[in-house]
Amino acid sequence: MGDYSFPKSNRLTGKKKIDRLFGQGKTFVRFPFRVIYLNAEGPAYQAMFSVPSRQFKNATDRNRIRRQMREAFRHEQAPLRSVTPLMIVYIYIAKEILPGKEIREKMAQAIAFLIRQC
Numbered sequence: 001m002g003d004y005s006f007p008k009s010n011r012l013t014g015k016k017k018i019d020r021l022f023g024q025g026k027t028f029v030r031f032p033f034r035v036i037y038l039n040a041e042g043p044a045y046q047a048m049f050s051v052p053s054r055q056f057k058n059a060t061d062r063n064r065i066r067r068q069m070r071e072a073f074r075h076e077q078a079p080l081r082s083v084t085p086l087m088i089v090y091i092y093i094a095k096e097i098l099p100g101k102e103i104r105e106k107m108a109q110a111i112a113f114l115i116r117q118c
Contacts, residue, residue, distance in 0.1 A: 006074045012048035012087055021087045028117065030110040032094035032103070033069075037114060040085045047073060051092045065092050068100045072107035079111060083118050 012018065017040075025038040040046065049069045051062040069090055080086070090110070098106075 003078075004074050006047075006070060006077070010044060010046055012046040012089070017046075017087060018048070018089075021089060025087070025089070026117070028113065029093070030106065030113055032092055032098060032106055033110050034091040034093050035110055035114060036089045036091070037117075038087050039118075040087045042085045045077075045080045045083070045086045045088060047077075047088045047090065049073070049090050049092075055095060056097075061097060065097060065103075068103045069107065071100065072104040073111075075104060076108045076111050079115055083115055086114075086118065088114070 012021070021036060021038050025036040027034060027036050029035070049066050051065045051069075053059075053062060056062045056065065069092060073090070090107075
């Protein structure tokens with residue numbers, strides 16, 4: 001059984017890092033995610049998850065989707081450990097709430113595509 005933790009050191013924080021990522025990062029779309037990534041200096045990858053309030057007015061819906069995204073990432077993150085350090089943002093772009101199983105499958109596809117891009 002693998003390590004399914006998502007420690008604080010792997011969470012993308014800090015306004016300067018996030019601004020740099022959105023300003024200089026490369027983007028691709030793997031429905032239901034838009035993924036923005038950038039090579040980073042550091043020991044490992046760092047990830048952040050976002051759900052736009054424009055599409056989901058209720059905070060409880062946004063929190064649920066974000067929680068599902070983090071859970072899916074936690075289970076599918078193992079291949080990222082062998083890649084160069086990255087900063088990654090996953091933005092949820094679907095118009096409706098998808099089941100957790102589908103989000104997990106799509107997260108695996110997005111991570112596989114990201115690895116091929118690096």
